Amino acid sequence: MENNSVAVLYSAGSDSSLVAIKMAKRFDQVHLLTFLRKGTHGTEHVLAGVKRLETHVNSPNKFVHQFIKTDKLLKFVMYERYWTHYRKHKKMVLSMCGQCKVSFHWRALIYCLENGIKHIADGAVRIANVYPEQNEVIMLNRLRQLYATFGITYETPIYEEGELTEQILYELRYSRNPKVKGQKDDLQFVCEQQVLYAMFLRNTLHKMPFEEFEKKMAAYYKEKLDMVEEMTKEYLEKGPDSRLAKLIEGPQES
Amino acid sequence: MKGKLKALWLRVSGAIVCSISLLLPYKPRFWFAKLLTWGSNPVSSSIGMSFQKQARFWNKIVLAFVFYLGFPLAKLFLWISGKRPLGKKKTAETFWHPRPTPESFVKDLAEPF
Numbered sequence: 001m002e003n004n005s006v007a008v009l010y011s012a013g014s015d016s017s018l019v020a021i022k023m024a025k026r027f028d029q030v031h032l033l034t035f036l037r038k039g040t041h042g043t044e045h046v047l048a049g050v051k052r053l054e055t056h057v058n059s060p061n062k063f064v065h066q067f068i069k070t071d072k073l074l075k076f077v078m079y080e081r082y083w084t085h086y087r088k089h090k091k092m093v094l095s096m097c098g099q100c101k102v103s104f105h106w107r108a109l110i111y112c113l114e115n116g117i118k119h120i121a122d123g124a125v126r127i128a129n130v131y132p133e134q135n136e137v138i139m140l141n142r143l144r145q146l147y148a149t150f151g152i153t154y155e156t157p158i159y160e161e162g163e164l165t166e167q168i169l170y171e172l173r174y175s176r177n178p179k180v181k182g183q184k185d186d187l188q189f190v191c192e193q194q195v196l197y198a199m200f201l202r203n204t205l206h207k208m209p210f211e212e213f214e215k216k217m218a219a220y221y222k223e224k225l226d227m228v229e230e231m232t233k234e235y236l237e238k239g240p241d242s243r244l245a246k247l248i249e250g251p252q253e254s
Numbered sequence: 255m256k257g258k259l260k261a262l263w264l265r266v267s268g269a270i271v272c273s274i275s276l277l278l279p280y281k282p283r284f285w286f287a288k289l290l291t292w293g294s295n296p297v298s299s300s301i302g303m304s305f306q307k308q309a310r311f312w313n314k315i316v317l318a319f320v321f322y323l324g325f326p327l328a329k330l331f332l333w334i335s336g337k338r339p340l341g342k343k344k345t346a347e348t349f350w351h352p353r354p355t356p357e358s359f360v361k362d363l364a365e366p367f
Contacts, residue, residue, distance in 0.1 A: 039284045075280045193287040202268030
């Protein structure tokens with residue numbers, strides 16, 4: 001069992017890299033978790049990012065990096081009680097990015113439980129609060145509760161620093177350019193399905209004020225995260241006989 | 255007017271894409287997203303996050319169009335529209351009058367020198 005370790009949801013982008021650096025100062029070991037599924041690209045960039053982090057902190061054993069597949073989990077999160085949810089929450093069932101992040105956090109939770117990790121962090125920032133997993137009202141508060149139920153502390157250490165991330169990395173001499181996002185030096189792990197979330201926003205946001213959007217999304221994601229909590233408890237009780245055991249795919253150490 | 259049209263387009267395109275993806279199972283939904291990503295214009299929109307790949311793809315399309323197909327297509331379209339038929343061009347009128355050639359000038363002289 002590890003005591004002084006932390007897990008970081010790592011995509012090799014600016015935000016998660018800064019979180020990894022901050023966590024490396026506080027913890028002996030940082031588990032960088034990169035989740036793979038259909039339609040994601042840039043594993044080579046992620047590996048380059050891990051190497052850069054190791055060089056930056058000048059400690060080759062500080063980081064443990066894992067690629068973890070989440071296709072089965074995501075498929076389950078997207079389609080369980082699909083039409084029931086559609087009748088109740090309407091087009092919120094199409095908020096693909098949020099569902100994907102539910103599957104990432106779910107898998108990260110299981111990883112922490114299996115490895116005795118008591119802390120987890122990610123690069124959520126307030127300026128990206130149109131994404132459910134980076135919005136206090138929609139998902140962040142409920143996520144904190146979920147992790148706390150299993151004795152894990154969930155942190156978002158750069159939540160208020162979203163606009164400064166690249167500048168901070170530049171000042172830390174981690175990156176050579178104060179503008180990285182969307183440029184050729186950006187190592188961010190990317191996903192083709194983001195277009196579906198953009199289309200969902202086109203279709204949804206013009207119909208209601210943002211507060212109402214947050215409220216509707218929060219109701220939908222509360223049900224999803226309640227389901228995650230219930231199935232994780234069942235997994236801890238029943239182990240391989242539980243429903244969740246069939247959805248978990250193992251990590252591949254990079 | 256242009257702003258209103260754009261807003262309408264955003265709503266309609268969003269509604270169409272959502273209606274289609276609502277009915278799609280897991281894998282086809284991903285293929286559909288792939289199609290949309292590759293089809294979206296990387297200059298005016300960055301919603302496709304495989305942005306650089308996509309931009310390279312569009313660059314090739316544009317370069318191929320301009321450098322390899324541009325001239326033949328321009329000729330073809332002009333020919334179809336009848337504005338410039340293929341074949342000898344009709345040139346502009348001039349005020350130049352043909353003069354006798356040096357050979358015709360000297361042929362009637364018995365002794366030119």
